[in-house]
Amino acid sequence: MKKHLTIALFLISIVSFSQDLAILKYKGGGDWYSNPTALPNLIKFCNENIDTKMNEKPETVEAGSTDIFQYPLLHMTGHGNVFFSEDEAKNLRDYLISGGFLHIDDNYGMQQYITKELKKVFPNQELKELPASHDIFKTAFAFPKGLPKIHEHDGKRPQAFGLFHENRLVLVFTVESDLGDGWEDQEVHNDPADIRLKALQMGANIVKYAFEN
Structure with missing residues (x-):
């Protein structure tokens, strides 16, 4: 019991004091590896604009591995099926x-x-939509209308949903925005500079919020 408690406290201390992010690999057949240039570009933007010191080549960690505890922030993306074992x-x-x-x-x-x-x-x-007044939309850059629209898919408005633990926001799910596409190299989607900037700024807000809360 004491051994398990020591390990748990060690893992918690890593989450609390490290400053890096990783890509979450999951099962189910979905393309967890989408947008390969996205996170390196976001990390570079954060290092240059919000004073982070992240490794510009993010590691990949699996959902069932204790390696996830080395990172205060995990990023997950894809187009298709997702499966988590118990x-x-x-x-x-x-x-x-x-x-x-x-x-x-x-x-x-x-x-x-x-x-x-x-x-x-x-x-x-249940996932709850975050209001535009939530701190995550103003930690580093102001988004008074909430989550920005980066790519059009179904003509729906962009939404950010959250899950909470003891009143702390622990998970954000961004939908109908496609931030990751906006983080990719410009030639991948040929997005205008102002759209890419919005995507990177919102990404920086998520990073800053995750690191400070």
């Missing part, structure tokens, strides 16, 4: 309630799958 769901829950933060960015087509799988992580919670 052990993976427990591992993610332990990570989130011990100080970790998960950003899930729907790259289009992910919502129906991740919504179901998150019920394994927090069975008694």
